[in-house]
Amino acid sequence: MIHATGFITKLMTVRFLICALFIFCVFCVKLYGVVENRNAISGRVSCETHPDKLSIYGSVQVGYAKNSIDSPTREIQHLENSDQTWHVLRSDNGSHILLFSAYRIFVGSKLRLVIVGIEKCPTADHSRQCEFRGEIRVAKGPHERALTAVILHRRLLPEHHMKDYKPVVYGAEIAASFHTQDITVRFVNGPDVSHSVTLRIEGVPKDNVYTFVMCLGPLRSTNDQYPGRIVEWVEFNRLMGVDHIFVYLTNASSELREVLRYYKNKGLVTVLNWTLPVESDIHNFGQMASLHDCLYRNMGASEFLVNVDLDEFIVPRGGYRNWRDWIENVLPAAEYQIGSSVFSSRSDKDTTGYSSNISRVYITVSLIHTYRRLHVYTNCERTKYIVRPECAHILGIHCVHEFAQCSAGRSVVSADPGKILVHHYRGYSTDTARGVRVQDKTMLRFANKLVKCIENAWEKIQTNPRQHFTLPINELWTNYERIMNEL
Template sequence: MCGGRAPDDTITPLKDRRSFIISAYEDNRNKNIIRILGIVHHKEVKELYCYFCCHSNVEVHTTKAEIDLHQDRFGFPYGLADIICTEPPDCGATFVSVHSSPSEIVHNLTSFPIRNREPVQFTANFTICISTMHGNYSNVLQFIQTIEMYKILGAQKVMVYLNNCSRQMEEVLQYYTKEGTVEVIPWHIQRYLKMSNSWLYPNDDTEIGYYGQMSTLNDCIYRNMYSSKFVVLNDQDEIILPFKHRTWDNMMESLQRENPDVGIFLFENHIFPQTAVSDGNFTNTSSWNGVPGFNLLQFIHREPDRPDHFNARKMIVDPRAVVQTSVHSTLKQYRNSKYVPLETALVYHCRGPLQAKLSRAALIEDKTIWRYNDSLIQNVNQMLTKFTEEPSLNP
């Protein structure tokens, strides 16, 4: 029998401490390969080998991997790579191991399950990928409202790659996990690499940018490749809000009908600053007062777009059309991309201002979120009632 030990974390360092394996996926869209997502040093990792346990784990086959480093590394020494191996014919491996040498004893290695082996039926129309929750995240009310908005708009599943958050936030994540809405993937990248809070390399001793966000987004796409019709790539303070339609289902049906060759839809990001507070005088929200965080229904003013600045668009993709993604666009794909016009939808991004000097009069009133106020208030109240029967939300 061959085979090594099971991974004990989402990220597994190899012996060279220059390569870190996340997960392995079968990918037969172009040719039949095993695509292993890993974080590698862009200069120092030259060779990697895949070890397959073939024919019901009785025989070891070793093949040399192709290392395809994703182009969006933003100057950091470490970046995400696709470690691509061809499985021997009729091997039937269920696990794969990776090492920098072709002559290692396989028992000493970690064996990664090969995901996406078996075809599955869709269990979700829309799955949200929240790349990394970090910084002791504690914006509990806004997060609950955002999850409930995702459900109203048509999402069945939310993937959260969790670095750290407040205790109350952890309880909320546990509640939604039990409900079946949220799946939490532990993401403790700082155990292995020096983290930067910046997305761009600041020329210091940090090794990887912004909590390894690239790695989580790509892993999320592959995890949901065959189980979700669409994957939504955005942050926990963002909601893609349709103007013309009430739900994502209707919006995507229309967009796909008009653009049959498109698999990647990019939506304009618009800032709704948390400094511009409005009171909608909504009744029946008194139970929200004890919940820490911002109330989305109070933010209905957006900053005007700045045409000379990069717009950090977010995406709804057909995951089967994506090979590699960055944060604001895909890098390699099988189908075309399309910028969705503002009259169709926008990314409602509720955060601190980017144009702090603007007066209230210079902001654009946009009450789109209020179209959902009845169902949102009802859903949040129901959630809080059930939630407070379990743990306490009070600090």
């Protein structure tokens, strides 16, 4: 009986140990899953205060998905309509990294990998160039991988206005023999290794397939993005020789989407989803980041890149018919910097000088406002520019900040305002020193062609403004004044 009791006691002890071991294993598995899930969502990011550099480590969630608005196949894969999505890395100390796109580009004779994003790192010295340490794995076969270590250098873009979130570009030099499309990226912090992600690197055409491309955005659903403004702006720029426009869209009304869909179907517009995960604390919805994304996706694809806003029109003067006509009559340059003048968009309506009255139906701002300030902005003050993409290293809103090595060097042509001028249509005060007005009817040279193009476009767009503007003319102008006063 004693032996039986001892045997039972030992058996119970073994069962207890087995159960305890099982419970411990289950606990470990669940804990590991929680940690893995936390890392997958927030990434491992650390901001280290250092006098010379900031090291950022984390899993890089970068994608290149196709757009739900813009998905038709195009002849040039690099210029397909696409939907970049922001991928967020967060840390417990309040640091965020948001990545948008990645490209493989040539800078001179050197091949580089570049990643466009924005970041928030409050403890960092944002005035310094920093390092983003990582590894790139290149897939050679179904199960074979070759490891290549790289350092991605972090470059803070200018004109961030000291907002919490700032635009950045990460870059690394890679071998000229690096031709793979798919790579796996991971980031290392000492013994810690982040999750790996697969990244599709978009190549860049070697030969220019376009002459002029434009970068527009970020666009938001406000009154000045009324669909008629888009049609007027696109049709004028087509007359000037623009081949393609990249629109960075944060949100839009159904009418605006119909307009963009029409131009997308014609192969004139690529719409990119620029819905930022952060609603504020970044200057102008991350315009500097979108501008550099536009630059990289057009290196090798276009001879010239043009940066203007929706309320700006680069208008040739002095008999020039379009932008190419003007450029061919000035010295070759890396950048053509064009002065601007403000046209009042709140008053001084004038429809004389051309026969068609349809501009009153479609509210063509550029044709019914002919009074501007006498003052012309120059020397990077509210100027806009036309640049050769391969010559640009760091762009700005009003001029190029840094040039890359190219055949045109770092030459800049400052345009003669009598030959070409940016018409900036916005409200202005006449009681300032710069408020002296002059009448300028240069735009009316293009009125008949422009009005015809606008009318043809609206005949094909499903959302026709005649459905929305069928009021008597007096009520129409009252409604127009209300819209313009809200700008």
